[in-house]
Amino acid sequence: MSSIYDTLNDMQKEAVFHTEGPLLILAGAGSGKTRVLTHRVAYLIEEKGVQPWNIMAITFTNKAAGEMKERVQNLVGFGSDQIWVSTFHSSCVRILRRYIDRLGYENHFTIYDTDDQKSLMKDVFKRLNVDTKVYKERNILAQISKAKNDFISPEQYAIDNQGDFSKKKVIECYKLYQEQLKNNNALDFDDLLVKTVELFENNKDVLEYYRERFKYIMVDEYQDTNTVQFKFISMLAKEHRNLCVVGDDDQSIYKFRGANIKNILNFESVFTDAHVIKLEQNYRSTQNILNAANEMIKNNTERKSKTLWTDRGDGEKITFKMVDFAQQEAEYVAESIKKYVENGKTFKECACLYRTNAQSRLLEEALMRKNIPYKIVGGINFYQRKEIKDILAYLKTVNNGVDDLAVRRIINVPKRGIGAASIDKIQEYADSRGISFYDAARDEKCLEYIGRSSAKVKSFVDLIQVLRTKNEFINVRELIDEITDVTGYVRELEAENTDESKERIANIEELLTKAVDYQLKAEKPSLNGFLEEVALVADIDSLDPESDYVVLMTVHSSKGLEFPNVYLCGMEDGLFPSYMSISSDDPLDIEEERRLCYVAITRAMDNLHISCAKQRMVRGEIQYGKMSRFLKEIPLELLDTGMKKAEPTEKRRVTRPTQASSARQIINSKAFEPRQFKVTKLTGLEYGEGDRVKHIKFGEGTVVSVAEGGRDFEVTVNFDKVGVKKMFASFAKLKKI
DNA sequence: CTCCTTTGTCTTTTT
DNA sequence: GACAAAGGAG
Secondary structure, eight states, X not given: OOOGGXXXXXXXXXXXXXXXXXXXXXXOTTSOHHHHHHHHHHHHHHTTOOOGGXXXXXXXXXXXXXXXXXXXXXXXXXXXXXXXXXXXXXXXXXXXXXXXXXXXXXXXXXXXXXXXXXXXXXXXXXXXXXXXXXXXXXXXXXXXXXHHHTTXXXXXXXXXXXXOGGGHHHHHHHHHHHHHHHHTTEEEHHHHHHHHHHHHHHOHHHHHHHHHHOSEEEESSGGGOBHHHHXXXXXXXXXXOOEEEEEOGGGOOOGGGTBOTHHHHTHHHHSTTOEEEEEOBOSSSOHHHHHHHHHHHTTOSSSOOOOOBOSSOOOSOEEEEEXXXXXXXXXXXXXXXXHHHHTTOOGGGEEEEESSGGGHHHHHHHHHHTXXXXXXXXXXXXXXXXXXXXXXXXHHHHHOTTOHHHHHHHTTSSOOSOOHHHHHHHHHHHHHHTOOHHHHHHOHHHHHHHOTTHXXXXXXXXXXXXXXXXXXXXXXXXXXXXXXXXXXXXXXXHHHOSHHHHHHHHHHHHHHHHHHHHHHHOSSOOHHHHHHHHHHOOXXXXXXXXXXXXXXXXXXXXXXXXXXXXXXXXXXXXXXXXHHHHHOSOTHHHHHHHHHXXXXXXXXXXXXXXXXXXXXXXXXXXXXXXXXXXXXXSOGGGEEOSSOOSOGGGGGGOOOOSOOOHHHHHHHHHHTSHHHHHHHHHTTOSOOTTOEEEETTTEEEEEEEEEEETTEEEEEEEETTTEEEEEEHHXXXXXXX
């Protein structure tokens, strides 16, 4: 009898069937870990009788969560919406919305992004008379973030760094920063985790509740978890101990954000009875690409040994191109993509990866010149744009009157003649009374105190009050319309009539679309819910698999993705690896860069192009770069430098650590041609489009479409009773009737 | 109070 | 080279 689990290899099966107790899955790049996770969820529900709501799966991005949800849905069908599949951050928000009042916050708290944090810190600096020549907001925030990621409170931080004079200011700032956050009823990203763990520590009943609820916990990208995140999941898993973590120590690339690689390296010593499974078979890339990745990553000392192999065959060599100027590199990439597509391929198969966001500009220009559709991920996020932040600040003000940051942002946007002097006076009044900025602005006595421009402040307050009243009756989209209309925000932009202002209007319109989307999607739409969703999206979440465009992004953003045709640009010493890591006295910094490079290489399925430029502009200065040291770690036989000097005999000397016989390679390489794939597979199904079929759970229905996906068929069926469902053919066990 | 010019800083990566 | 902060003129 066949089942969905037949399509898994032995190691994957072992991981899926091992359901009880701690489990560490070391999953190399492209080894099908998402398949393992989704099948494991299916197995728990279908075979072990676990209730869907007893399962929690944590991913890193919303995109990964969404994909996982969908794939689980296809496998399980029933009750899958009861499983918690979400990111660390949104899980925490969900918990905090319910219980944060126990920590003295209000449940409709706002979430501060990096820009908000900076503004708040600026304010803290002002209050503490911090010399901005000596201290930088970013730097202090980084230190605070580090403390938070290690779950160190301001009080503890003060004790730990008592004698350290250089930390004196940081201690003060951390304390006041945290107080201000609370006054504004706001949490920053790190707080979401910290406050949840705090909540668990101080409220045993809450912890008990979630422990009972999440009997089975799975964590994806485990190598990138930090100490608080580890605390969060280990607290939850303590009772039932069914904690399954999936990760790859070679892909740990978020140390700068507090990720603790020890979480994965020491998993077995913390959970002494942990079962460990290695997934080393790669289903994504050609052997040439894997060899390059393997050879390079070997140079790292801190890792669990692991060698990826595939039975896909050697494939194409990796092309390497060195040019004189960075512009030529971009030109070369664009030209190569153009040729690639002319050969019957698509744009969306291509991705350009780079170390820093700044590199995107040249590529963008080159692609534009050649009329190649593209999308840039990262850089300036949609929600970081001025006009969007302004509108959101209005929404926040309407939603949460104590978010001083939001109120101060918009009190004079668009210009109302309320200047810095008036704002300072209101703030002064608010501080002396211990009330919020907005409440001060509403106060009659405060208006008297301001003097001249008090009428303008009054009309601003009236405006907000009207919006608040209206908010009771209208939805988010209508509220945004109301705001842009009544403030004249859009009208002002229209009058400007420049390219820039037109783009801003378009962005506001896009925000409206997003509000409508939210309205339709959310179970219980609310202003608060909208703001929350908006705060937690990452740029990568917006990647649309349907649209045909080249994707441009940093290597960091590319983690977890795969593309048939990958361009790795700017492979120069000082850029990749970064100058910071080269000049660092910690040799482990360069290892992190090497892992990053490993991630980059392993994104490629069929073709990998590496390029570098001898000269490029960085920060308005010309930099002369040498070829990246990482490139020299790739065996020369794997590279095609385009100089035709490689003799054919060299081909056979390619290191091949696997047993894959050449006969098998030929068979397999053929199997990857789409046409053949279709023919062999289609004959295996007894039903097709339009046929009536029967499903064990869903009853009878009509087949809408059959699509090939991975190693299986994805069948879409419109069931008479439950509607349209997507599922895998081998699992659905549909019977033709 | 606002607009314009000058000055300084930043660049590694982001939920 | 871009962008924000600061300073100066109207």
